[in-house]
Amino acid sequence: MFENLNWWEIGGLLLLALLIFGDKLPNVISDGLRMVRNLRHMARNATGDLSRELGTDIQLEDLHPKTFIRKHLLSEEDEERLRKPLRGIYDTVKSDLDGVKDEIKDVAASADIRTPATTTPTTTSTPANRPHKFDLDAT
Numbered sequence: 417m418f419e420n421l422n423w424w425e426i427g428g429l430l431l432l433a434l435l436i437f438g439d440k441l442p443n444v445i446s447d448g449l450r451m452v453r454n455l456r457h458m459a460r461n462a463t464g465d466l467s468r469e470l471g472t473d474i475q476l477e478d479l480h481p482k483t484f485i486r487k488h489l490l491s492e493e494d495e496e497r498l499r500k501p502l503r504g505i506y507d508t509v510k511s512d513l514d515g516v517k518d519e520i521k522d523v524a525a526s527a528d529i530r531t532p533a534t535t536t537p538t539t540t541s542t543p544a545n546r547p548h549k550f551d552l553d554a555t
Contacts, residue, residue, distance in 0.1 A: 421429075437444050467473055 434441055
């Protein structure tokens with residue numbers, strides 16, 4: 417929960433809580449922890465009641481509608497029949513994208529400026545190789 421906070425921020429939050437709640441801070445913390453325990457107990461009771469009513473073992477993760485339908489209402493054959501047409505489309509799109517990815521890599525490799533050019537450089541004076549008027553080494 418606090419993985420993105422450093423110690424200074426946590427200390428600041430504790431100091432702010434102490435300033436807001438004062439002497440009542442231990443009571444507020446215990447009330448908050450009691451509320452979390454009650455919510456967990458209610459969730460366990462609800463999943464237990466639902467499991468008993470449906471006659472299957474249900475976890476909290478199973479209460480998501482997609483997971484519930486897939487796990488409890490569809491048989492494995494039904495699920496496989498639904499996935500079969502999509503599997504072909506997925507394989508086709510994946511192979512097309514792999515081809516595009518390979519082509520992009522080829523273009524990027526040919527356009528890479530770090531690799532030496534295959535053409536010979538010209539000896540004419542261009543703005544890039546002309547000495548600068550303030551360059552002391554060029555004189």
